[in-house]
Amino acid sequence: MRITGVPAGWPATEAAARAVQDELRGRVVLDEPGPPPGTGRVTGVDVAYDDARDLVAAAAVVLDAATLDVVAEATAVGRVSFPYVPGLLAFREIPAVLAALEALPSPPGLVVCDGYGLAHPRRFGLASHLGVLTGLPSIGVAKNPFTFTHDDPPRARGTSAPLRAGGEEVGRALRTRDGTRPVYVSVGHRVSLDNALAHTLALTPRHRLPETTRRADALCRRALREAAQGQFAGPGQDSSTDPSPDSSTRQAPTS
């Protein structure tokens, strides 16, 4: 599978991007509980950038929700499609993420994003946007606070405090390890907030961040530096150094 730098019809201005969010926002499904935590598959997605070389690399890593073992993974490399603008992160990350998800050899199940879903200025962050475009259940687990107010949850793992915006609860600050900073969980698409929290706790038996995002982060960084090396080597006869957008897939060793 190949991806282009910027998909046809992709918004080119901030105003156009906001208009897309306002139009797609209504397609978010909030009345489904989502898949039961600890069962089926859970997929982490993440993106790494090399703005100087205009390169972007995305990774999708599928885990068995019960064992957290890697079941499958895929990467996609392309050109940057949008600058980083708070509130418009999805337009920067989604093209590459979609390409990586499409390159997977097996169904993603629940998608865990690095960022926000409903806890967004227009209630349509990356996790919700990706969920609507794919139809997959999705949640957002962010490392840093964004547009909302909240109190710090108690010190113990498993405790949480509401994320409030415009009087409504748009997510929860969740402590995934005793004494460490909380992560910020919000619903993306077709998952309840309680289930999003339960999934996040199931994915953090040992670290602050979910295993899904840790795996995806490591993989997209590796894909990026390999792509950068290929570009540095320049166009050649060796297919492994081809600079054109590309993606790859791998099945986890079975048994």
Add this chain to the structure above:
DNA sequence: GCGACAG
């Protein structure tokens, strides 16, 4: 008007 602001 000014500051803040996922990755």
Add this chain to the structure above:
DNA sequence: ATCTTGTCGC
């Protein structure tokens, strides 16, 4: 996100 050494702690 990314630039970056050593260092404190589980």
